Amino acid sequence: MGYDLNLIRMKKIQKAFIALLLGFVLAACGTTAFTGRKQFLMYSDESVSALSDESYSKFMKTAVISKNTSAASTVKSVGSRMTAALASYLQGIGQADHLAGLSWDFTLVSDQAVNAFCLPNGKIVLYEGVLKFADNPNHLAIVIGHEMGHAVARHGNERMSQQALLTSAGQIAAEVFTRTKYGENPQYVELFNQAFAVGTGVGVTLPFSRKHEYEADKIGLYIMALAGFDIYQTPMFWEKMASANQKSTFDFLSTHPADSKRIAAISASLDEAAKYYRDPNMK
Numbered sequence: 413m414g415y416d417l418n419l420i421r422m423k424k425i426q427k428a429f430i431a432l433l434l435g436f437v438l439a440a441c442g443t444t445a446f447t448g449r450k451q452f453l454m455y456s457d458e459s460v461s462a463l464s465d466e467s468y469s470k471f472m473k474t475a476v477i478s479k480n481t482s483a484a485s486t487v488k489s490v491g492s493r494m495t496a497a498l499a500s501y502l503q504g505i506g507q508a509d510h511l512a513g514l515s516w517d518f519t520l521v522s523d524q525a526v527n528a529f530c531l532p533n534g535k536i537v538l539y540e541g542v543l544k545f546a547d548n549p550n551h552l553a554i555v556i557g558h559e560m561g562h563a564v565a566r567h568g569n570e571r572m573s574q575q576a577l578l579t580s581a582g583q584i585a586a587e588v589f590t591r592t593k594y595g596e597n598p599q600y601v602e603l604f605n606q607a608f609a610v611g612t613g614v615g616v617t618l619p620f621s622r623k624h625e626y627e628a629d630k631i632g633l634y635i636m637a638l639a640g641f642d643i644y645q646t647p648m649f650w651e652k653m654a655s656a657n658q659k660s661t662f663d664f665l666s667t668h669p670a671d672s673k674r675i676a677a678i679s680a681s682l683d684e685a686a687k688y689y690r691d692p693n694m695k
């Protein structure tokens with residue numbers, strides 16, 4: 413008799429646990445901006461942003477700001493045009509929640525590496541080396557749009573969440589239930605560091621998955637169109653980068669491989685992206 417009771421109790425606990433787990437998974441589901449892809453996000457935008465803020469200020473402590481003030485101001489003006497267009501579009505369709513945790517900023521650093529990165533809090537860093545290729549506002553918009561794509565699609569959070577599942581899913585899931593603040597949990601910090609590898613002076617060194625790269629490319633084109641930049645220059649720009657990369661390897665291309673498949677995917681997305689032009693003359 414006692415055995416049966418225990419069994420019933422166990423089954424009840426099991427059921428409750430499954431319901432809890434299901435609730436957790438549902439609560440942790442998100443949808444990407446523009447592409448509408450379902451994604452698994454375990455962390456709040458605030459937590460990921462707070463971690464990004466820390467990494468960013470660490471990076472900025474050792475980074476040297478570019479003395480090329482005219483290029484730096486072009487980077488900032490292209491950035492503000494892109495972010496304003498994105499915000500107005502998302503607000504217009506009632507999806508401003510995709511901007512949660514994002515506080516955009518665009519910095520040009522004095523470093524001849526061909527590199528750029530964006531942290532999940534919207535802080536975008538371009539290296540002067542990129543200017544050898546992105547030498548006009550439209551080309552800057554290509555690089556900036558791609559980086560903004562990663563941020564607005566919450567790729568950082570998704571990567572951390574996937575990493576957490578792979579490592580110690582049960583334990584971290586339990587901690588998310590209790591909504592532990594990131595600062596009290598060194599594991600969040602570790603996951604963030606694993607996902608972003610932001611080192612002093614190095615920038616973000618870990619590549620995103622191919623899926624994330626392709627998605628960032630698409631979203632980048634959409635934002636470019638919303639802001640009235642010429643999306644049709646994008647395939648050529650990446651081809652130019654790729655062919656120059658054969659002579660000397662660029663940091664940016666080690667995390668953003670501009671192979672023929674990727675460039676073909678960008679070309680195939682142009683028609684879809686053109687639908688985002690606000691001004692019909694720009695199609």
Ligand SMILES: [Zn+2]
Pocket residue numbers: 558562620624625628667668
């Ligand atoms: Zn990328």
